[in-house]
Amino acid sequence: KIWLIFGTLSLAAFLTIVGVTAFAHGHTPAGGMDTIDPEKVAETPPFDKPGVRQLDDDTYEAVIISQAFGYLPGKIKVPAGKEIIFTLTSTDVVHSFTIDNTKVNMMAVPGRITHKSYTFEKPGTYLVLCNEYCGAGHHMMSTEIEVY
Ligand code: CUA
CATH class of the missing domain: 2.60.40.420 (Cupredoxins -  blue copper proteins)
Known part of the structure; x- marks a missing residue:
């Protein structure tokens, strides 16, 4: 049970870090929001x-x-x-x-x-x-x- 909880919390922490860096810091694959046709x-x-x-x-x-x-x-x-x-x-x-x-x-x-x-x-x-x-x-x- 302890390891299941540890694993779940780790996953939540990693996804939070990815989410924050992607959206708050603009780390998208293209970098920035400039668009073009x-x-x-x-x-x-x-x-x-x-x-x-x-x-x-x-x-x-x-x-x-x-x-x-x-x-x-x-x-x-x-x-x-x-x-x-x-x-x-x-x-x-x-x-x-x-x-x-x-x-x-x-x-x-x-x-x-x-x-x-x-x-x-x-x-x-x-x-x-x-x-x-x-x-x-x-x-x-x-x-x-x-x-x-
Ligand atoms: Cu590979 Cu262009």
Whole structure:
């Protein structure tokens, strides 16, 4: 009986923690509440001009569209030591934008806009992979970021 009560209380505690972090802190898979019509991505700013743009001296935005089986634009170039705000969506199914050897692991969800800020410390070429199974070409879905 003691272990049944312990198990039930543990489950209740875990579900409460998940619920609080999901709703109170906004930890949804897409992160935040920005929405977009997935059929009108190409016409909707900022996705009408995908790519990198400078916001101010220390901040850049990289606007990226995920679709089976690649990213738009393809290879991008960003500076090291500056904050890069990645802004991401998908036009079809769930993909991810995962930069190898970094903490960046974004989900690209149709209908949602995902943001993630990251500063590359070292120049180099960074591999980007899709780690959400998205169809027959999933294993080929990758790109590169050149950090200068
Ligand atoms: Cu896109 Cu897997």
